[in-house]
Structures are given as C-alpha cells and as structure tokens.
Amino acid sequence: MNVIWRVSAYLFRYRVLFVLTLVLAVGMTLLAIAVPRVIQWIFNDMIAAGDYRDLWLGVALMVALYAGRELCNCFRIRINNTVEQKVLLDLRGDLHDKLLHLPVGFYDRRKSGEIASRVIEDVQAVERALLDGTEQGLTAVLMIVGIITMLFMMEPMLAWLVIAPMPVLLVLGWLHARATRRYWKTVREAAGELNSLLVEDIQGNRLIHSFALKDRERRRFREQAERLRDRTLKAMFRWSLHSPASNFISSLGTVAVVGMGGYLMISADHFKLGDVVAFFFYAAMLYEPIGRINNLNHMLAAAAASGRRVFEILDHPLDVQSPPDPKPFPSDPLLEARFENISFAYPDRDEVIEELDLTLPAGRMTALVGHTGAGKSTIANLLLRYYDVTQGAVRINGIDVREMDLTDLRRQIGYVAQDPFLFDGTVEENLRLARPDASLDEIEGALRGACAWEFVAQLPGGIAASIGEKGIRLSMGEKQRLTIARVLLKNPRMVILDEATASVDTATERGIQEALDNLMRDRTLLVIAHRLSTVRKADQIVVLDHGRIVERGDHTQLCESGGPYAALWRYQHDFIPERVN
Ligand SMILES: Nc1ncnc2c1ncn2[C@@H]1O[C@H](COP(=O)(O)OP(=O)(O)O)[C@@H](O)[C@H]1O
Numbered sequence: 217m218n219v220i221w222r223v224s225a226y227l228f229r230y231r232v233l234f235v236l237t238l239v240l241a242v243g244m245t246l247l248a249i250a251v252p253r254v255i256q257w258i259f260n261d262m263i264a265a266g267d268y269r270d271l272w273l274g275v276a277l278m279v280a281l282y283a284g285r286e287l288c289n290c291f292r293i294r295i296n297n298t299v300e301q302k303v304l305l306d307l308r309g310d311l312h313d314k315l316l317h318l319p320v321g322f323y324d325r326r327k328s329g330e331i332a333s334r335v336i337e338d339v340q341a342v343e344r345a346l347l348d349g350t351e352q353g354l355t356a357v358l359m360i361v362g363i364i365t366m367l368f369m370m371e372p373m374l375a376w377l378v379i380a381p382m383p384v385l386l387v388l389g390w391l392h393a394r395a396t397r398r399y400w401k402t403v404r405e406a407a408g409e410l411n412s413l414l415v416e417d418i419q420g421n422r423l424i425h426s427f428a429l430k431d432r433e434r435r436r437f438r439e440q441a442e443r444l445r446d447r448t449l450k451a452m453f454r455w456s457l458h459s460p461a462s463n464f465i466s467s468l469g470t471v472a473v474v475g476m477g478g479y480l481m482i483s484a485d486h487f488k489l490g491d492v493v494a495f496f497f498y499a500a501m502l503y504e505p506i507g508r509i510n511n512l513n514h515m516l517a518a519a520a521a522s523g524r525r526v527f528e529i530l531d532h533p534l535d536v537q538s539p540p541d542p543k544p545f546p547s548d549p550l551l552e553a554r555f556e557n558i559s560f561a562y563p564d565r566d567e568v569i570e571e572l573d574l575t576l577p578a579g580r581m582t583a584l585v586g587h588t589g590a591g592k593s594t595i596a597n598l599l600l601r602y603y604d605v606t607q608g609a610v611r612i613n614g615i616d617v618r619e620m621d622l623t624d625l626r627r628q629i630g631y632v633a634q635d636p637f638l639f640d641g642t643v644e645e646n647l648r649l650a651r652p653d654a655s656l657d658e659i660e661g662a663l664r665g666a667c668a669w670e671f672v673a674q675l676p677g678g679i680a681a682s683i684g685e686k687g688i689r690l691s692m693g694e695k696q697r698l699t700i701a702r703v704l705l706k707n708p709r710m711v712i713l714d715e716a717t718a719s720v721d722t723a724t725e726r727g728i729q730e731a732l733d734n735l736m737r738d739r740t741l742l743v744i745a746h747r748l749s750t751v752r753k754a755d756q757i758v759v760l761d762h763g764r765i766v767e768r769g770d771h772t773q774l775c776e777s778g779g780p781y782a783a784l785w786r787y788q789h790d791f792i793p794e795r796v797n
C-alpha cells in the first residue's frame with residue numbers, strides 16, 4: 217500500500233486533470249442512472265395516459281442524456297490518457313535517470329531483460345491500476361449506491377429482491393478471482409519456460425546441429441507446449457463454470473422483476489408498467505459494476521507487486537556518487553595515480569585486492585600482468601571509481617577520487633575496457649562519443665592510429681557504415697581497434713587499456729603499439745595485458761597474483777631476477793614463438 221501512495225505522488229502533480237477525469241466519470245454515471253427514470257416517466261405519464269403530445273420531449277431528453285454521457289466519455293478518455301502518459305513519462309524518466317546513476321555493481325546482480333521490463337511494463341501496470349482503479353472503483357460504487365437508492369425510492373420490496381443476488385455475486389467473484397489467480401500463475405510459469413526453451417533453441421542453433429539434438433529438442437518443446445496447453449485449458453474451464461453461474465444468478469434478479477413486478481402491477485395501484493421497465497434497466501446495470509470491483513482487488517495486488525519492483529530501483533542506494541562539494545580535477549599537465557594500501561572485495565565475495573600499494577608515475581607507462589582472475593581489471597575499475605575501495609585510498613595528483621566529481625573523473629581518463637562496447641550506429645557516431653566536435657581529419661587520424669582505418673575504409677559506406685547492435689557486424693579485433701580509436705580521439709591525460717589488443721594479430725598489435733608510443737607520449741598509461749610482448753617497453757611492470765603484487769620492475773630487471781615474470785616470459789617465448797617480437 218505504501219507503494220500505491222508513492223505513485224499517487226506522481227499523480228498528484230496532475231491533480232487538476234486527475235480530478236477532472238473523476239468528475240467526468242461521475243457525471244457519466246449520474247447520467248446513466250437518470251435514463252431509466254426518464255423511461256419510467258415516458259411509460260407512466262405519457263403512454264399509459266394515452267397522451268403522446270409530450271412524447272417527443274421524453275425522447276429528446278433520452279437522446280440528450282445519452283449524448284451528454286458519451287460527450288463526457290470522450291473528454292474523460294482524453295484526459296485520462298493524457299494524465300496516464302504524463303505520469304508514465306515522469307516515472308520512466310526518473311527510473312532511467314536512476315539507472316544512469318546507479319553504480320556499476322547494481323548491474324552485476326541483475327538481468328538486463330528484467331530491468332527493461334520494469335521500466336516498460338511494471339511502470340505501466342502500477343500507474344494504470346492507480347488511475348483506472350480509482351476511476352473504476354469510484355464509478356462502480358457510485359453506480360451501485362445510486363441504483364440501489366433509486367430502487368428503494370421506487371419500491372422497497374422489489375428492491376430487496378433485485379439486490380438479493382449481489383452478495384452471492386460478490387462472493388462468487390472473489391472466489392473465482394482467487395482461484396484463477398493461482399491457475400494463471402501456473403500458466404504464466406509454463407509460458408515463461410516455453411519461452412526460454414525457445415530462446416535457447418534459437419541461440420543454441422549451431423550446437424543443436426552439431427550434436428544432432430533435433431529429436432531431443434522437439435520432444436522437450438512438445439512436452440512444454442503440452443503443459444502450457446493443459447494449464448491454460450484448466451484455467452479457462454474455471455471461467456466456463458463461473459461465467460454461466462454468475463450470469464444465471466444475475467438473471468434471477470431479472471426474473472424477480474418480472475414476477476414480483478407483475479404481481480405488484482396487478483395487486484397495487486401505484487406500481488405501473490413504467491416502474492417495471494425502469495426496474496428492468498436498473499437490474500441490468502446493477503450487476504456489471506460488481507465484476508469491476510472484484511477485478512479491482514486483483515488489479516491492485518498486481519500493481520503493488522509491480523510498484524515494488526519499480527521502487528526497488530528508485531530506492532536503490534547510490535553507494536558510489538559524487539560528493540556534495542567536489543574538488544576540481546587536477547589541472548596539471550601530467551597525472552599521477554596512487555593506490556595507497558587498498559583492499560577491495562566485491563559484494564558477498566572474498567577480498568580480491570589485499571593491501572596493495574601501487575603508483576602509476578606521471579607520464580609513464582605501467583603494465584599490469586598476471587593470471588586471469590588476479591584482479592587486474594578490478595584495479596582499473598577502482599581507478600575509475602566504478603567501485604569504491606573497502607580500505608585505503610586511490611588518489612590522482614594527491615586528490616582522493618572519492619572527493620572528485622564522478623563525471624569529471626571519468627571524462628578525464630581514457631578507458632578501453634576488456635569487452636569492447638559499441639553502440640548501434642555508424643563508426644563515426646561511435647567515435648564522436650569521445651569528442652562530438654572532432655573534425656573528419658581527426659577521426660581519420662584516430663582510426664589510423666588504432667590501425668582501424670584500413671578495415672573501416674572497406675566497410676560499405678566507410679565511417680558511415682552501420683555496425684549493428686553492440687557492433688555485431690564486426691570481429692572482436694575490429695571492435696577493439698574502434699574502441700582504441702575512440703580513446704585516441706579523446707586524447708586524455710591518463711589512459712587505461714584493459715587487454716585492449718588481446719584479439720588482434722601480432723602485426724596489427726605492433727602497429728597499434730607504435731601509434732600508442734607516439735600519441736601517448738607524456739601521458740600516464742596503464743596497460744593490462746596477457747601477452748607480455750605488448751608490455752615489454754613499459755617503464756614499470758607489475759606482476760599481480762591473487763590481488764597482491766608479487767614482483768615489480770622493468771622488463772630487463774624482471775627477466776634477470778628469474779621470478780614469476782621471467783617464467784611467464786620464457787613460457788610464452790618458448791611455446792608461442794610467433795607472438796614474440
Ligand atoms: N562484478 C564482479 N562481481 C563479483 N566478482 C567479480 C566481479 N568481477 C570480477 N570478479 C572476481 O574478482 C576476481 C578478479 O577479477 P578481475 O579483476 O576481472 O581479474 P583479471 O582482470 O585479472 O582477470 C575474479 O576472481 C572474479 O571472479
């Protein structure tokens with residue numbers, strides 16, 4: 217319920233429009249309730265009296281009531297939808313904003329499809345329930361109360377008979393809603409499983425071919441599809457009981473009008489044909505809102521669940537965020553980074569970095585090597601403040617990264633991540649992310665520097681070629697070169713390359729190396745690499761193992777000392793000869 221209040225706050229911004237839809241909905245209801253009274257009047261005072269002079273007046277009044285009702289409806293729909301879309305936009309905007317600000321760690325533990333469905337579907341469900349729920353609940357109650365009042369004003373005895381089925385209908389509806397909810401839940405589960413099976417079959421298409429798994433997959437699919445069919449039928453059969461039963465009970469109300477109404481007409485003077493007809497109309501209008509009220513309950517429960525998923529994101533703490541009063545990023549021409557006695561653990565994991573001290577000297581190249589899982593990428597993440605250290609501090613020119621503005625920090629550091637990410641769009645658009653105002657010459661220069669110019673020139677359209685979602689139309693090595701070009705174009709004072717050339721061949725890598733040597737002169741460079749030939753020329757090589765530094769020095773020193781680096785170098789040198797310069 218708390219959740220419902222919070223969505224109400226969004227609705228409250230458009231309170232004038234919101235109240236207007238309610239007023240219109242109430243107006244519609246009142247007009248609808250008025251119609252049978254006019255019919256009663258026509259029958260009793262004109263037809264029964266054999267006086268048709270005023271008949272046209274009664275008919276015109278009915279037309280006016282119906283027209284008025286639908287006019288209200290027209291405006292109600294428009295205003296209702298306007299409020300709905302405005303609230304949706306606000307909520308989605310806030311969610312998206314929050315998603316942009318959430319720390320990297322938030323995404324480690326969630327599926328992207330699931331987050332997307334919160335922004336698109338859950339937002340809609342919660343907002344709909346609130347807006348339509350209020351409107352429908354209000355009009356249903358008003359309708360029921362209004363009609364019952366009318367009935368009692370006209371003839372209490374018959375009124376009792378007409379409302380007698382109501383409690384039964386309410387209870388039946390409630391029972392049905394409760395039962396079907398359980399059934400539909402199993403249907404949704406079965407549909408979900410069929411869905412993931414299908415996705416697996418599509419994605420694992422090659423595997424299915426290569427292992428000749430067609431029969432197995434066909435069987436699995438059929439079983440799952442049959443389960444879905446059986447459960448759906450079961451849920452639908454419930455309706456086959458509920459719908460006729462409640463229709464039958466409502467009909468009893470109508471039967472009562474005919475029977476009792478007829479009896480009253482004959483036995484009592486004051487009860488006339490017009491009264492029976494009006495009762496008829498009211499009885500028909502009375503039972504429909506009961507269904508709506510039963511629905512409401514279900515709608516609110518679903519909305520509360522959706523709302524919780526929405527607010528879980530909105531309320532997620534921003535554990536990594538800019539301080540309220542950030543220090544300016546150092547303006548010195550050269551940057552030096554220091555990791556001072558840092559430790560770090562991912563949430564619910566053991567420490568991956570333990571009491572590590574490391575300096576990236578200004579204007580120098582530092583190489584970080586070590587086995588996979590040693591914590592190399594983690595160190596890059598800590599420098600960019602994707603995560604905060606659990607102990608110690610990371611400083612750039614003496615300023616703690618936690619004291620800087622986050623955007624500022626990340627704008628000043630060029631970062632080529634281990635898994636290159638490109639947006640759906642053209643080569644040029646992706647490069648311009650680094651510097652929107654770059655000239656075409658500068659873009660070409662960056663592409664050449666990253667040894668990407670040749671392959672880009674061969675793409676259909678050159679730099680205007682569209683590269684597909686996540687750059688799917690490019691090979692891994694090509695994607696890596698584009699991300700390097702992007703950093704070259706950005707031209708920052710500090711650069712991190714995380715296995716940036718792992719997927720390019722040796723010749724290309726050497727080309728990139730040269731470009732980096734030229735362009736990155738007088739820049740602080742952190743290169744993470746698996747292939748030692750890449751880092752040979754580094755001013756400082758740091759060997760990391762299980763989050764600790766086990767060795768540091770330059771290539772010659774480390775080779776001479778005969779430690780882990782020397783062993784690794786010999787290993788790569790001897791067994792992968794083509795990879796060594
Ligand atoms: N987002 C994450 N959440 C939890 N654990 C992680 C995450 N990223 C990396 N790790 C763990 O931290 C350790 C170091 O990872 P990483 O720094 O990526 O190693 P490297 O880059 O040296 O291969 C690994 O054991 C890995 O399983």
Ligand SMILES: [Mg+2]
Binds near residue numbers: 592593594634714
């Ligand atoms: Mg890594």
